[in-house]
Amino acid sequence: MAYVTHDETAYVAPLEVEEEHLYHAKTWLGKYVFSQDAKVIAIQYACTAMGIGLVALVFSLIMRLQLGFPNTFAFIAPEDYYQFVTMHGMIMVIYLLTALFLGGFGNYLIPLMVGARDMVFPYVNMISYWVYLVAVLILVASMFVPGGATGSGWTLYPPQAVTAGTPGSDLGIILMLVSLIVFIIGFTMGGLNYVVTVLQGRTRGMTLMRLPLTVWGIFMATVLALLAFPALLVACIMMLFDKIVGTSFFMPAVISMGEQLPHTGGSPVLFEHLFWFFGHPEVYIVALPAFGIVSDLLATHARKTIFGYRMMVWAIVVIGGLSFIVWAHHMYVSGMNPYFGFFFATTTLIIAIPTAIKVYNWVLTLWHGNIRLTVPMMFAIGFIFTFINGGLTGLFLGNVTVDLPLSDTYFVVAHFHMVMAVSPVLVVFGAIYHWYPKMTGRLLNDGLGRAHFWITFLGTYAIYYPMHYLGFLGLPRRYYAMGPTEFMPESAHSLNQFITISAIMVGAAQLLFLYNLIVSYRNGKEAGHNPWESTTLEWQTPATPPGHGNFGSELPLVYRWAYDYSVPGAPADFLPQNLPPQGGSAEGIREGKVD
Amino acid sequence: MGISVGIMFLIMAVVAGWLLKQTMSTTPWIARTTIVEGHGGSFSQAKAKIGLWVFLAVVTSLFALFISAYTTRMELGDWRPLPEPTLLWFNTAILVLSSIALQWARHSVEKEEIGGVKIGLAAGGGLTISFMVGQLVAWQQLGDLGYHPSTNPANGFFYLITGLHGLHMLGGLVAWCRTSFKVWRGSEAAEVRLSVELCTAYWHFLLVVWFVLFGLMLST
Ligand code: HEM
Ligand SMILES: [Cu+2]
Numbered sequence: 101m102a103y104v105t106h107d108e109t110a111y112v113a114p115l116e117v118e119e120e121h122l123y124h125a126k127t128w129l130g131k132y133v134f135s136q137d138a139k140v141i142a143i144q145y146a147c148t149a150m151g152i153g154l155v156a157l158v159f160s161l162i163m164r165l166q167l168g169f170p171n172t173f174a175f176i177a178p179e180d181y182y183q184f185v186t187m188h189g190m191i192m193v194i195y196l197l198t199a200l201f202l203g204g205f206g207n208y209l210i211p212l213m214v215g216a217r218d219m220v221f222p223y224v225n226m227i228s229y230w231v232y233l234v235a236v237l238i239l240v241a242s243m244f245v246p247g248g249a250t251g252s253g254w255t256l257y258p259p260q261a262v263t264a265g266t267p268g269s270d271l272g273i274i275l276m277l278v279s280l281i282v283f284i285i286g287f288t289m290g291g292l293n294y295v296v297t298v299l300q301g302r303t304r305g306m307t308l309m310r311l312p313l314t315v316w317g318i319f320m321a322t323v324l325a326l327l328a329f330p331a332l333l334v335a336c337i338m339m340l341f342d343k344i345v346g347t348s349f350f351m352p353a354v355i356s357m358g359e360q361l362p363h364t365g366g367s368p369v370l371f372e373h374l375f376w377f378f379g380h381p382e383v384y385i386v387a388l389p390a391f392g393i394v395s396d397l398l399a400t401h402a403r404k405t406i407f408g409y410r411m412m413v414w415a416i417v418v419i420g421g422l423s424f425i426v427w428a429h430h431m432y433v434s435g436m437n438p439y440f441g442f443f444f445a446t447t448t449l450i451i452a453i454p455t456a457i458k459v460y461n462w463v464l465t466l467w468h469g470n471i472r473l474t475v476p477m478m479f480a481i482g483f484i485f486t487f488i489n490g491g492l493t494g495l496f497l498g499n500v501t502v503d504l505p506l507s508d509t510y511f512v513v514a515h516f517h518m519v520m521a522v523s524p525v526l527v528v529f530g531a532i533y534h535w536y537p538k539m540t541g542r543l544l545n546d547g548l549g550r551a552h553f554w555i556t557f558l559g560t561y562a563i564y565y566p567m568h569y570l571g572f573l574g575l576p577r578r579y580y581a582m583g584p585t586e587f588m589p590e591s592a593h594s595l596n597q598f599i600t601i602s603a604i605m606v607g608a609a610q611l612l613f614l615y616n617l618i619v620s621y622r623n624g625k626e627a628g629h630n631p632w633e634s635t636t637l638e639w640q641t642p643a644t645p646p647g648h649g650n651f652g653s654e655l656p657l658v659y660r661w662a663y664d665y666s667v668p669g670a671p672a673d674f675l676p677q678n679l680p681p682q683g684g685s686a687e688g689i690r691e692g693k694v695d
Numbered sequence: 696m697g698i699s700v701g702i703m704f705l706i707m708a709v710v711a712g713w714l715l716k717q718t719m720s721t722t723p724w725i726a727r728t729t730i731v732e733g734h735g736g737s738f739s740q741a742k743a744k745i746g747l748w749v750f751l752a753v754v755t756s757l758f759a760l761f762i763s764a765y766t767t768r769m770e771l772g773d774w775r776p777l778p779e780p781t782l783l784w785f786n787t788a789i790l791v792l793s794s795i796a797l798q799w800a801r802h803s804v805e806k807e808e809i810g811g812v813k814i815g816l817a818a819g820g821g822l823t824i825s826f827m828v829g830q831l832v833a834w835q836q837l838g839d840l841g842y843h844p845s846t847n848p849a850n851g852f853f854y855l856i857t858g859l860h861g862l863h864m865l866g867g868l869v870a871w872c873r874t875s876f877k878v879w880r881g882s883e884a885a886e887v888r889l890s891v892e893l894c895t896a897y898w899h900f901l902l903v904v905w906f907v908l909f910g911l912m913l914s915t
Contacts (some may be wrong), residue, residue: 220742288753295749300742308714309723323710326749327703330757334764337855345844347851349768362845365773370764373696377760409723417714421707425700660726681726 136222138207141229145203153196159188161607168600170581178580179267182251189254201389206294206318212638215303217649219293231286235279242275250276258350262343277336284329294322305658312636312662317392320420321385328381335374376427384423390527394480400634401477402469405663407461415454422451432503441500448498475549479530482557490519511571514564522560541644542624548616559606633674636662702759775847780836786829793822794902801895807884
């Protein structure tokens with residue numbers, strides 16, 4: 101792996117930049133509020149997502165209080181509990197993680213990493229954020245309408261989602277569905293931008309195979325989302341029709357509260373198919389960006405080439421493709437044809453292969469690396485642990501015979517929190533510690549960061565590890581209180597209290613993080629332009645935080661991939677992507693001068 | 696769901712095939728000054744075109760899923776097909792004509808004949824609006840005959856699918872308005888060329904979607 105090859109290093113004329121096409125805001129409002137700059141939009145997305153995510157976090161703590169100490173808190177009625185479960189799940193999956201990874205990190209990182217001045221359709225990009233905000237507001241409004249938010253569980257299964265007896269079965273569910281529809285419309289606008297920017301907005305020399313894996317992850321997740329969200333859209337529209345117009349797409353004949361409803365003959369299982377046709381890819385919509393980001397964090401902080409770059413790209417694409425043919429593993433208990441179940445169990449196990457390849461490659465990237473145990477690195481390594489953990493229980497649940505008794509128990513809750521809640525959230529934290537210096541010019545406080553990491557990492561294990569055991573005992577999911585049962589020994593109740601106390605500690609640790617975010621904005625240590633000595637383009641911008649248009653007067657020219665760390669014989673232990681094959685001196689590289 | 700899986704499979708196959716082309720025999724770890732033409736720089740035609748293609752993939756996915764839902768729900772016992780009003784054939788013809796008109800606009804914009812562009816756009820827009828009015832009349836006729844959305848899932852799907860197709864046409868008309876506005880304010884053919892091309896492509900796409908949907912409803 102020589103660092104200089106080839107003699108095709110002829111002089112390449114710098115690209116003349118056509119400034120006229122870059123939108124320049126004239127007013128304060130246009131610059132900071134209705135901005136078309138992807139970086140501002142990214143921060144708007146991120147703040148909104150984290151704000152509503154905090155609400156979901158509080159909901160989960162309230163649920164845990166109830167589960168750990170039943171009959172203690174008078175303010176948590178059973179209906180409230182169901183509403184908290186539903187809102188918690190829905191917000192976390194869609195309004196927090198999807199919006200944060202794609203709207204937040206996607207907007208911030210794609211243009212910078214591919215060497216573009218902005219997204220290709222900045223105006224549409226701006227609208228995308230405002231539509232997302234409206235979706236969030238509708239969601240919040242649904243909590244305050246008569247009857248309250250829907251309490252049907254985040255899967256919104258009919259008929260119970262729309263029949264009396266479920267909390268929020270009138271306005272609550274209607275607003276929930278409308279909010280999702282609005283979200284999908286807004287997301288599609290953003291998603292078109294992310295995809296087309298990766299395809300067409302790259303600077304010269306940035307071939308697809310030189311893209312950092314972060315971009316690959318976000319790109320493929322966006323492709324999945326663009327194709328899978330329509331399934332949720334169809335399900336939402338049809339359910340709205342059932343609810344408002346009185347059609348019977350999903351609604352069978354039901355007697356609800358002694359009253360015969362007008363519906364006949366509909367198929368709730370059809371809803372399940374549509375929902376999970378979206379729902380399973382959704383898992384990868386939050387996982388693929390996390391995969392990509394974590395690959396870059398590991399390579400940068402281990403000062404090593406990512407192991408098997410092309411294989412990593414292929415794995416992302418193969419996982420994306422396969423994720424469309426595994427959805428029914430969420431429906432083993434719906435009474436499906438055994439051959440059907442066999443098919444979906446097989447595809448589910450097959451998807452584990454590219455996933456395992458990724459895990460091996462991460463571990464092999466660490467192998468003999470010059471590891472710098474920075475806070476982002478700790479989160480990245482933490483991710484590997486939790487992801488392997490959650491992935492292994494996924495292999496269990498992928499088998500029909502194992503899933504049948506475990507379905508709808510706390511084993512499932514433990515599994516999906518490990519694999520799609522904790523793992524991506526650890527990556528979110530790692531990514532924020534990693535890129536905050538680029539966004540603000542200052543580092544986050546290291547001590548607070550370490551405390552945040554250890555409490556969150558060990559704390560989530562304390563929360564979710566015991567849940568596997570509770571699941572084996574048969575503790576059902578989505579229960580307000582268990583009451584006296586034979587299969588729950590006294591020790592299980594103490595375990596529940598332990599989980600609740602751990603959850604409160606983890607929740608409190610997030611306040612440390614928020615405090616860190618706010619205080620470091622003014623008082624953090626100056627970061628310089630490239631504190632992690634990273635190769636990717638976002639660290640090579642002339643200004644930090646990057647100015648409007650990202651790259652000053654000339655777009656960078658890319659000569660190499662994103663993983664030139666510790667190249668033998670090179671002047672520095674990292675070679676920025678825009679460093680010409682023969683150029684560079686150690687100081688020049690460190691100071692961000694490439695010629 | 697088989698249809699949707701098939702469509703997804705096709706789309707993913709395109710992605711994978713394209714990727715295969717990119718990855719065959721590349722050695723990303725070697726630094727070189729390979730310059731790829733056509734990247735960077737200003738807002739190019741290709742961006743808007745690729746944007747439209749990606750959007751069409753999303754819409755394809757949406758309608759494929761509706762068709763999957765339709766065919767799945769159809770299997771159940773209470774499905775009573777509804778008689779498609781003859782008017783729909785007429786509407787279909789109008790939609791075909793509107794596509795032809797836009798094709799004419801596109802043809803003229805290539806030859807820089809702004810007069811032809813005007814005729815094509817005006818005819819295309821007018822025909823499209825008549826199509827939509829026609830669809831509304833068809834709804835009315837069915838309603839008068841007692842085919843309400845809630846009386847049978849077949850009816851529900853009919854209103855839903857035609858309505859959704861209409862909404863997409865409406866979105867197209869917004870783009871059509873903006874293009875026509877530019878043309879009548881005196882833009883050169885070259886300036887509106889891209890807009891006209893994109894509109895035309897979108898119209899043809901929606902025409903194909905309509906053929907599929909109408910065919911589905913006729914055959915079931
Ligand atoms: C400190 C962090 C968290 C705690 C303590 C927590 C706790 C809980 C609890 C107690 C439930 C209800 C279980 C039940 O009664 O069935 C739940 C459900 C759920 N959580 Fe979390 N959670 C956390 C973070 C997350 C995150 C980050 C996600 C993002 C993916 C997430 C996704 C879900 C989903 C999808 C459900 C299912 C909701 C439903 O059953 O409808 N959670 N969580
Ligand atoms: Cu799944």
